[in-house]
Amino acid sequence: MNLTLKIWRQKDANSKGQMTDYKVSEISEHMSFLEMMDVLNEQIINKGEEPVAFDHDCREGICGMCSMYINGEAHGPDRGVTTCQLHMRMFKDGDTITIEPWKAAAFPVVKDLVVDRSAFDRIQHAGGYISVNTSGNTQDANSIPIAKEAADTAMDAATCIGCGACVATCKNSSAMLFVGAKVSQYALLPQGQVEAADRVKNMVAQMDLEGFGNCTNTGACEVECPKGISLDNIARMNRELMKASI
Amino acid sequence: MGGFFKSSIGRKVAMALSAFFLMFFLLQHLAINILSVANPDLFNEVSHFMGTNPVVQFALQPVLIFAVVFHFVMGFILDIKNRKANGAKYAKNNGAANSTWFSRNMVISGITILAFVLLHFIDFWFPEINTKFIQGDWSGTMPGVDGFRYHEELVHKFMNPARVVAYAVAFVFLGLHLAHGFTSAFQSVGAASLRKKLEKVGIAYSVIVPFGFIFIALYHFFNH
Numbered sequence: 121m122n123l124t125l126k127i128w129r130q131k132d133a134n135s136k137g138q139m140t141d142y143k144v145s146e147i148s149e150h151m152s153f154l155e156m157m158d159v160l161n162e163q164i165i166n167k168g169e170e171p172v173a174f175d176h177d178c179r180e181g182i183c184g185m186c187s188m189y190i191n192g193e194a195h196g197p198d199r200g201v202t203t204c205q206l207h208m209r210m211f212k213d214g215d216t217i218t219i220e221p222w223k224a225a226a227f228p229v230v231k232d233l234v235v236d237r238s239a240f241d242r243i244q245h246a247g248g249y250i251s252v253n254t255s256g257n258t259q260d261a262n263s264i265p266i267a268k269e270a271a272d273t274a275m276d277a278a279t280c281i282g283c284g285a286c287v288a289t290c291k292n293s294s295a296m297l298f299v300g301a302k303v304s305q306y307a308l309l310p311q312g313q314v315e316a317a318d319r320v321k322n323m324v325a326q327m328d329l330e331g332f333g334n335c336t337n338t339g340a341c342e343v344e345c346p347k348g349i350s351l352d353n354i355a356r357m358n359r360e361l362m363k364a365s366i
Numbered sequence: 367m368g369g370f371f372k373s374s375i376g377r378k379v380a381m382a383l384s385a386f387f388l389m390f391f392l393l394q395h396l397a398i399n400i401l402s403v404a405n406p407d408l409f410n411e412v413s414h415f416m417g418t419n420p421v422v423q424f425a426l427q428p429v430l431i432f433a434v435v436f437h438f439v440m441g442f443i444l445d446i447k448n449r450k451a452n453g454a455k456y457a458k459n460n461g462a463a464n465s466t467w468f469s470r471n472m473v474i475s476g477i478t479i480l481a482f483v484l485l486h487f488i489d490f491w492f493p494e495i496n497t498k499f500i501q502g503d504w505s506g507t508m509p510g511v512d513g514f515r516y517h518e519e520l521v522h523k524f525m526n527p528a529r530v531v532a533y534a535v536a537f538v539f540l541g542l543h544l545a546h547g548f549t550s551a552f553q554s555v556g557a558a559s560l561r562k563k564l565e566k567v568g569i570a571y572s573v574i575v576p577f578g579f580i581f582i583a584l585y586h587f588f589n590h
Contacts, residue, residue, distance in 0.1 A: 293453065324373055331451055336469070340464040354553070355561070
């Protein structure tokens with residue numbers, strides 16, 4: 121496949137970025153999108169130019185590092201996949217592909233396609249955990265009976281990899297799907313209920329502080345989430361916050 | 367609880383609560399207006415009751431005004447905040463791939479509805495306030511009209527084709543606003559399962575209510 125790529129290039133956080141066109145050739149339809157980017161970068165390096173910076177790590181859809189906005193959609197046109205799981209067979213020979221970084225005030229661009237998602241880390245630090253004494257006395261998890269449905273729903277919420285596709289997709293750059301998932305994965309389990317009120321209050325306060333927008337329930341985040349995190353988690357977070365505030 | 371309504375989620379809940387009130391108001395408004403087609407005498411009776419009953423006038427009406435003003439003001443505040451949070455625009459953004467146009471453009475349908483509300487106030491509400499509270503005429507009558515004046519006033523307004531068109535266009539946008547807003551309000555207050563159960567009810571509501579009002583305007587235009 122021969123492709124034309126329109127890629128956002130930005131030297132650093134303080135520089136102004138712009139879309140730059142590249143031609144890339146000899147792309148196999150079996151390649152992943154990131155492998156295609158590797159081929160592009162080899163071609164750019166061979167010309168003695170600066171390669172395109174992009175985030176990646178596990179390349180198997182679980183680390184949440186890859187973060188490209190491809191042809192107007194987070195992680196590209198396929199559903200339920202991260203950019204590293206997106207295959208070039210989703211495109212046709214001769215296609216023009218637009219590749220941009222996540223764009224949100226709370227996710228500033230570091231370089232090219234790399235954005236700073238440490239706002240998510242700070243939200244997690246505000247309450248996305250349970251306080252357990254792990255000094256050798258931790259009890260067996262199975263000693264607390266948990267209904268199958270609650271365990272499954274909590275696990276579904278816990279599959280959020282914190283990639284930020286929800287923020288990138290949302291017209292308001294809202295982080296509520298991410299925070300809703302993190303609040304839910306603990307709120308649904310007895311271990312998490314002890315600190316539930318403080319958790320939701322602190323995490324929502326941090327989310328607001330980071331400058332994310334408000335959810336307007338368009339549902340775009342749920343569609344684009346590579347892990348299929350449900351909007352139900354946002355509703356649960358709203359209930360949890362109401363419960364904690366009354 | 368004060369801190370709750372300062373949070374992003376609290377503001378959304380407040381938007382939803384005002385939306386519930388406004389959706390209930392729309393339903394009762396339509397029910398009364400339908401009487402102008404089905405039974406003009408009863409329409410006059412009910413209009414007079416609503417226009418003179420102290421509970422409606424001095425308790426419900428202020429709540430309605432507050433809900434309308436709050437819903438618009440908070441809607442604009444949230445929209446400004448969201449635009450700020452949004453940062454730079456994408457060179458290519460395929461919003462249609464994951465959401466409906468009307469869910470992404472509530473502010474556009476909202477501004478159209480606001481323009482309509484102003485027109486509607488000039489048409490009906492301001493003259494009504496003037497008659498009752500400034501002129502002190504609570505009789506519900508007018509010279510040259512037998513019985514109550516309400517049906518006559520309504521019919522007279524819809525003789526103007528420009529007004530009928532403006533009302534019809536505004537109600538189409540109201541329908542688009544409700545098509546997202548009805549279920550969105552349930553989601554905002556945390557009732558996700560109700561949101562799913564009431565999806566069809568929401569679609570029916572967003573079609574029946576606006577087109578009911580359009581039908582009334584067209585009926586009076588073509589029949590008088």
